[in-house]
Amino acid sequence: MKILVVDDSRIMRNVLKNILKEKQIDENAILEAGNGVEALEMLKNNEVDLILLDWNMPKLNGIELVKIVRNHERLKEIPIIMVTSEAARYNVMEAIKAGVTDYIIKPIRGEIVHKKLEELLGQ
Amino acid sequence: MNVKYINPFISATINTFKGFLGADLKTEKPSLFDSNKSEIRYDISGIIGLAGEVRGAVVISFPKLVALKIVSDFLKEDIKIFGEDVIDTVGELVNIIAGNAKRDMEEFRIVISLPSVVKGPNHQISWMQGVPVILIPFKSNYGPVYLFVSLKDII
Ligand SMILES: [Mg+2]
Numbered sequence: 001m002k003i004l005v006v007d008d009s010r011i012m013r014n015v016l017k018n019i020l021k022e023k024q025i026d027e028n029a030i031l032e033a034g035n036g037v038e039a040l041e042m043l044k045n046n047e048v049d050l051i052l053l054d055w056n057m058p059k060l061n062g063i064e065l066v067k068i069v070r071n072h073e074r075l076k077e078i079p080i081i082m083v084t085s086e087a088a089r090y091n092v093m094e095a096i097k098a099g100v101t102d103y104i105i106k107p108i109r110g111e112i113v114h115k116k117l118e119e120l121l122g123q
Numbered sequence: 124m125n126v127k128y129i130n131p132f133i134s135a136t137i138n139t140f141k142g143f144l145g146a147d148l149k150t151e152k153p154s155l156f157d158s159n160k161s162e163i164r165y166d167i168s169g170i171i172g173l174a175g176e177v178r179g180a181v182v183i184s185f186p187k188l189v190a191l192k193i194v195s196d197f198l199k200e201d202i203k204i205f206g207e208d209v210i211d212t213v214g215e216l217v218n219i220i221a222g223n224a225k226r227d228m229e230e231f232r233i234v235i236s237l238p239s240v241v242k243g244p245n246h247q248i249s250w251m252q253g254v255p256v257i258l259i260p261f262k263s264n265y266g267p268v269y270l271f272v273s274l275k276d277i278i
Contacts, residue, residue: 085221107138
């Protein structure tokens, strides 16, 4: 199993990685990307089972990446949890329309991420 | 001063510190900020531009030692270098504050920029010409935290 963590903040990627490790997810199963372009590169070269995705990032943002993934034959079924500071309802709606599977608003709590993981991956 | 649109930023800052660090902030009296007259000291700022139906900026600033304490606490590691980790954390803090403040201003569709971070003793911030800047000081266990909000036309 592989989980791709996408955020332009390295600190936030580390926070998410630590939350995943608390769920006994192996360090080697976690891939990282600092923007949508890097994420696409990762997705091209790996079989990814879940994406944790920030919205506001340089080069290619989270919403743009969701749209690309959802239109991609091999990638379109991958669950995507948007993990973002964007807390307005119209943003949540926009993300759902673009095709995110779930939505977590920063600041994040470990328990919330764990709960979503259980729902999506059954663990 | 129309505090109606300051409050979402105050709540977002308090909630962000609580959620991010488990820290309690105490809000002090907001005032109109004049960089020529102000006596506050800060060494690092995280800046987010607001566009869409509201234009302006939200800025969070800290003295160097306060920023180092915050980042050390967050990373659970003694951070002494005023470098990349501090810049990253301050940028993400202001990003979370701006994104969360939008929840209480849903009558406006607002687009937030990527954060930029500026360092240097009492560095200048290029505010929008002719738009008032409100300073909201907070007290915390780390020391002073300064929030600046400047919103065109609505405050
Ligand atoms: Mg980001």
